[in-house]
Every structure is written in structure tokens, then in C-alpha cells.
Amino acid sequence: MNKVIYLDNAATTPVDRRVLEKMLPFFSEKFANPATKWTSSLSKEVDDYIEEARENIANLLNADVEEIYFTSGGTESDNAAIKGIAWANRDKGSEIISTHIEHEAVLRPLETLARQGFTIKFVPVDSKGFVYPDEVKKLITKHTILISIMHANNEIGSIEAIEEIGKIARENGIYFHTDAVQTVGHVPVDVKAMNIDLLSLSAHKFYGPKGVGALFVRRDTNIAPFMEGGGQERGLRSGTLNSTGIVGLGEAAKIAKAEMAFNEERIRKIRDTLFESIQREIPEVYLNGAEGEKRLSGNLNFVIKGIRSEPLLTTMNERGIVIGGGSACSAGSKEPSHVLRAIAVPDDDLFSGIRMTIGKFNSEDEVMPIVINLKDAVKKLRDLSPFWMKGD
């Protein structure tokens, strides 16, 4: 395999060279623990860079620096937000509102809370994956303590009306958390305008390093710490700060703020050209989720009728084209996508969903090879398939 075409940017992105450059001195030179900044100038220096990173994140979200807490990634941020709010506010109520299309990092904690006596109410989503704010309003009772609804879905890219949902939450004095792991660095986020109380983000989704993320927590929010220990991050997130990762996250945020609009425009064009070509060349393909502005610009998710995704991805991979995801049916491993189920994709097609996610390192030149190889692979697999009768 020479030059690989990578189409799984929603799973993870390569680290931008400028981000890595910025991180390098923090491994073996500026390595001190920032905790002892009063007595050590090495620590103070590291602490200054960490605070610079915090500022970059705050700028990207229109938050205040004291509202940013560093974590180990999106999963931790989601766990910390949801469990932290639930545990701290149990005396006020035990109802939480969410959706069926959340990431597992939200759904699994909600299941755990349900076992602990919380009631989880799920707002329905429509066939494009959208939540209607009015439906959220209907589920609110005086026992509701938290609404957790993602900013954009990682599978089908639907961007939710979180500004309105946030407004409803605010009006009812309910905390609003949003999993913005797929949007931060890609779509403008403004925690003030959007009435967000808690927001999860993860560096490796926007060209930062893996193993680091952040949680925005609005000032004066009543939240219990999830990771307990030495009291770092003003007691909300203990553990020696991952200074290398944090500096990388900060740099990724700074670059995203400056270049996001330009990149996303380009990405959207590549995505649209790609899907038009696929639809032109391959029969019986349909899009999952919405067209237009309310979809992440890099996200494509479609069904190729009559074949299963896993052998298609393997075939494409053999040809140097990396497409992530795909549902396998074998023991213990993946169920068909809970998101495709939630938007009522027919049972016949649940294992036929393909997600391609474009990033800033993709180029227009890659569209043709993708389409040619996809067409060929689909033909081969359809010829093999008992579910594809067209060739009879």
C-alpha cells in the first residue's frame, strides 16, 4: 500500500505537525509537574503553558478560562459530566433527559445511573436524526436535573438544535450537557449563546493528540468530582496534569479557531462531490441522515443495498482506502448501529451502512480513486450476495 486514502476522520485524526512541534519540548525538557509552581520555576513555566492552552480552549468555546477542566478525552468528559451532575444533585431530583442517538460514553453512564435509581427519559429523534426542542420540553418535570443531548452525531452527522434546547433547560433551571466531541474544532461553538452548562470535547477529533480532552463546566455548577485524588484542576479532576497532551490540545484549538471555516468549506465540497459521484456510479445507494447545513461537513453515511459493510471495508482497505466503522455480526462484538436503528433504517439495511468521514488532510484528487474502487468492490460483493437479486 503506497499512499493510503484515509476516510475515518470521525474516529480519529492525525496530529497536525504544528501541534506535535509544540508538544515536543514537554516530554523530556519542560517535563516538571506544574503543581509546585510556587517553589519551582520549571513547574511555573509548564503551568504557564497549561494556562495558555486553557485560554485557547476557552476562546474556541467562548468560555471563561476558569470554566475549562482538562481530562483524558471525550469518554472521561462525558462520564464526569453526567455522573458528576447526577450524584451532586440527587436531592433535587432524579430525572435525566437524553436521546437514543448519544455516543456510548453517554449511554453507558446513563444506564449505570438508571440502575442507581435515576430515571432516564429519551426524547425521540426523527428519521434524519433530529431532536425537536418541543419534545424535550414535554419530558421536563420538576424532578428533572439534567438534559444531555449531543451537539452532532458521530455516525450520521446530524447537528442538533442545542441552542434552543439549552434555552429550554435554562428557563427550567435544569443543567444542560452537550457531547460536542464531533463539533468542537469543526463547527462554531459558543457556550454562552447556546446556553450550555457542561460540554465534552476530545483533542484527537480535531488534529490534537489522543488521551486528552476537556470538560467545560459553567461557573457555580453543582458537580461532584469523578476522578478523585490530589485535587488538581481546582479539585474537580485529580491526577498529575498531562502537560504534553494539554499543550497539544491547546495548539489544536488555536489552529482550529483560525482555520476551521476555511477547512470545513473545502471538506464539504469534497464530501458533496464524492457522494454525487457514488450515487451516479452505484445503483441503490441512499443517504442516512440529513442533507444540507445541519449535517457535519465531513460526514457521509449511506446504505449500499444488498451487501454488508464489513467485507466492503476489508476490500477497500486492501486497495489502500481506509473506511472505519462497519458492523460485524459475530459473537460478542458489535450490534448493528444503535443510531441507524433510532432513525428507523429498515432491518434489511442495518448491516449495510457505510460511514466515510472527510478531514482537512483529504483532497479532491482522492474522489475518483475512491469511487472507482467502491464501484468495483460493490459489484463483486453484490455478485456474491444472496440478498442482491438484480443480477439474476
Added chain:
Amino acid sequence: MNKVIYLDNAATTPVDRRVLEKMLPFFSEKFANPATKWTSSLSKEVDDYIEEARENIANLLNADVEEIYFTSGGTESDNAAIKGIAWANRDKGSEIISTHIEHEAVLRPLETLARQGFTIKFVPVDSKGFVYPDEVKKLITKHTILISIMHANNEIGSIEAIEEIGKIARENGIYFHTDAVQTVGHVPVDVKAMNIDLLSLSAHKFYGPKGVGALFVRRDTNIAPFMEGGGQERGLRSGTLNSTGIVGLGEAAKIAKAEMAFNEERIRKIRDTLFESIQREIPEVYLNGAEGEKRLSGNLNFVIKGIRSEPLLTTMNERGIVIGGGSACSAGSKEPSHVLRAIAVPDDDLFSGIRMTIGKFNSEDEVMPIVINLKDAVKKLRDLSPFWMKGD
């Protein structure tokens, strides 16, 4: 400040150049998410390196590879072990045995469990910081589900008799967790011989990167996941794997296994020469903790009577000598060390404890400058001190 002398290796260590070298390709080239190893050769390659790292950790601990779970560091490993065992085994009992000299990453979770209805029993430690296994035995009842006792203390370096404690736990069918953050990579650890069921470690304490650690969990241990989500790490620790960090941790483990014995011998010699010189040059200095084999080879902790640690550390830092820790008395910040309290250091001396921790990058040549500067700084601060009457 030209060449800094770094004496805070128990807080964190610089990344070994070989470790960084090994990590570099995983930022921007081998960056794929290892989760999709069946359909993507990029992922498979990353997965292979992660499994190599897992093997290196397993080798270092004499564990099996399936017993190693990657986390974001020592704090997470401690939280995951203690809360995970408590929550999963509540039906069997609600008593936990630990000590007052544990790290906050153990103590704070125990406090939280206490608020949730668990009973925490603390084994006493002697004036050198040692736990007597017989005292542990006395606290066991049929309700005891977990014993959590650290392998070595981070402040005074006392190495506990965890092999015997593990044996007692095993004989009584109680899970045994040890926080080995200060020993892994420095002192031989054998989870089989030591009867350990769960063990926490952190990469940045032995020349690996920050933000990554591991939890050893013996096969067939009944434990609830702490970080919930996508089901990575066989469901016990969700979140996109921090492949760069994990590869770094694995390499640090491999290097430690090969070079640990040699390094620790050297470190011990530097440490001993240093303390002998300090005692010779500065009056009224005494050691906290034990002499001899049952102390971490890099650890020094001593009281300098009549002065407080914080201004001493600042003075030394001004002269290019970095010593971590130290207790400040000001609002909201640190209490005097709970460890020095537990080993009954007199109240007068609680704010006068100095910890110097030697690492493999220190050298014998640094001893003289440390002693000369320390002597000078101590004299200056004692001259200033109302608690130092000798100069009258």
C-alpha cells in the same frame, strides 16, 4: 539558570529519549484508531504495537497480558480499582481496609465510598511508616471485601510488606489492591508471588509520558467499570486508546525491566552520599522513615529543624536546584503532610519536611552543589527564624 539539578523524581520524571523516539510515529502517521483492526490495516498495525506494550507491562509485573488495562494514569487506576471493586461486591460486604499513608488518589475515593455507606478501617503504621501484616489480619471481618495498601509511600519511601499482606488477603478471600505507582519500574514487582489482585501504575513515574498508566486486574476478578462507554479494553476501560501514550508506557516498561537493577544501585549510592553530607554539614537534621533496604532507593525525606520548607525550596530553586513538595500554610492550599502526621512527626516539625528524590538522570557530581547551597540557604533561613534560638 544554566544546568538545573532536578530532585523531584517522585513527582514526575523526564521522558527517556528512547521512549519518545518510539512514540513519535504514532502522532501523525500510525495514528489510526486500533478499534477497527478487522477492517483496516492501519488500525491493525497500531493494535499490534499496543499489544506489544501490554506484553511489556505484563512482563514487568509477571502478569498475563489479558490482565493489563490501560488508563490515563495512577489516579485513574486507583479510582477504578477501589470504586470498581466496591461497587461490584457490595452484596458481599461493605468493609475496606487501608492505611492513613495512602496517596490522595486512594484516600479520596475511600472517603466517597464511606459517604456511600462503606466502612473504611485504617491499619496503623509505625513511626517509620510500616504496616504490620498482623494488624491487617486483626481488622478483617466476614464483611471485608477489599484491602488497599500501597507498595511504597511517595513521601517517605517506605516499602510495605505487601507479599505477606497479599497472602493474608488471599487466605481470607478478600481482594487486594496495591498502589504501586512509586515502585513499578524501580523495584521488582511480581503480582503472582505477591498475591496481588489489582495494581495501579503510572508511566510518568518511570521515564514514560504523562497521562497514561495501567491497572492490573487478576483474571476472574469481579469489578465494575469506572470509565464507561464504547467498551474498549474488554469493557473495563472505555475511550479511544491513547496509542502514543501506551506505546511510550510499554517502552518505558521494557527499558525499566532491563536497566532497573543497575540504575537503582547507582541512585541509592547518590542518595546515601547526599544524606551523609547533609548530616555532616547541617546540624539538627533528621530522617523521616526508615533506613536500609525497605526504603525506595531514590527517596530522601528529612526535617531541618527551625525553618519551613517552602522558603527553602524557593531559595534552592533560585539557585537552580529543584526540590518538589513542601507544605504551605496559606488559605485553601496544603495541609501539612498527612504522611508525616501518620508517622507522628512532632507538630513543631510538620512544616519543616524536605523531600529530595533522586532519579536515573542525576549524578554523583550534583551532590556537592546541592549540599553547599542547602547549607547556605538553611543558615540564612534559620537566622531569620523565630523558631531557631541557637544563634542567640
Added chain:
Amino acid sequence: MYPDIVMEHFMHPRNVGKIKNPTSVGEFENEARAKAVFYVVVEDGVVTDIKYQVAGCPFAIAVCSLISEYAKTKRVEELKVFSMDDVKRFFEIPEDKEDCIKLSINAFLNAIIPLT
């Protein structure tokens, strides 16, 4: 990833397709809607032609292909005891892919066993 022989057969599956007038047809579908169908022509107790259709992962596909080559010219009596162990002689089976192999074997046996 995949053992070499699996990859080879997956990328170039042998004997793909349907047979117009087969002696027997066997199919198997799992709960997750993966499916294999075998068509066999048997003369004097010997498999003279065999084809299949399959929608499943590369393991399921490769095993159909391997079976189709293996079965041709063999006696039905011999084939009716075909099992996982026979597949194991070709490659090591990952634990979480056992069901995929069984999918193909079951479809094949569903075609063969009625003939015995």
C-alpha cells in the same frame, strides 16, 4: 488482520454463483442477517458441481470458497461430517469469528445432509 488464506479466498472467491437445477440447496442465516446459500449437484453420491452466495464478513466468504473447492469430487457420505475441525486445518480461527465459520458450514451441511 486476516490469515493469508482467508484473505486470498475472500479477495478471489472460487465457484461463486447459483446453479439453475441443483440436486440440493442449503441455506443458513444468523440473527444478524448474515446469510449463506449453497447449491450442489450430486451424481452417484459424489458432488460434481457446487456454488454459493454469501453475505457476511471475509471469514464467512472465504470459508464458503474453501468449502466449495474442498467438496468438489468428494462423496456426500464423507462431507456430511464436515466441521470446524476441518476448517481449522486451513487456518487458526479467532474466537470471535467462530460464528462466521459456522454460518458457512451450516449452510453447506443444510445442502448435504438431506442427501444422505
Added chain:
Amino acid sequence: MYPDIVMEHFMHPRNVGKIKNPTSVGEFENEARAKAVFYVVVEDGVVTDIKYQVAGCPFAIAVCSLISEYAKTKRVEELKVFSMDDVKRFFEIPEDKEDCIKLSINAFLNAIIPLT
């Protein structure tokens, strides 16, 4: 880290020590056993000599030194209202170090106020 002026006074504290026969002595110790002691000699309501001993962090030490320079030749009447605000004119006080500054101010005022 520390403001320059704090560092300067901490590294080179002025007027350190005890005075044999002072007009007044004031001390203050906090719950965490940090302590400052001021010795002053006052003639005709004016501070003519001042020294101190202090065990505390660099802020506490630097503020003792600053006060000792500030107070010399000043009138007791003027000094008795010395406060945080006076220290703030020298440098910005970090929130978590306010207690340290108060430690030194309180010891100083304990020496001065009985004289008024």
C-alpha cells in the same frame, strides 16, 4: 511565581534580627505555625529602629522586609493604620497568599498598636 519585588526582598531581606531592648515587641502565629515577630524602638512617637524574625513563605518574609523599610522614621500614629492596601501598592497579592501577608502585618501591628 513571585512578583519581582517579593523575590528581591525574600532573597535579600532587610533589617533581619532581634533588638535587645526594644520599645515594643509584636508577634503573630497562624494555625499552621507560621510566625512573625517584630521588634521596634520608638523615640518621640517615631520608629527609629525595627527588626523582625519570620518563619513563613517568601511572601511573609518579603512583606516583613518591606514593612521594616517602610516603617523606619515614620510616626507610630501613621503606622497604626497600616493594612493590606499599603502592601498592594508594592505588588499584586495572589488570593491564596493573603493570609501570609496578614501574618506579617498582624505581627507588625501587634508591636505598633500598644504604643498609640
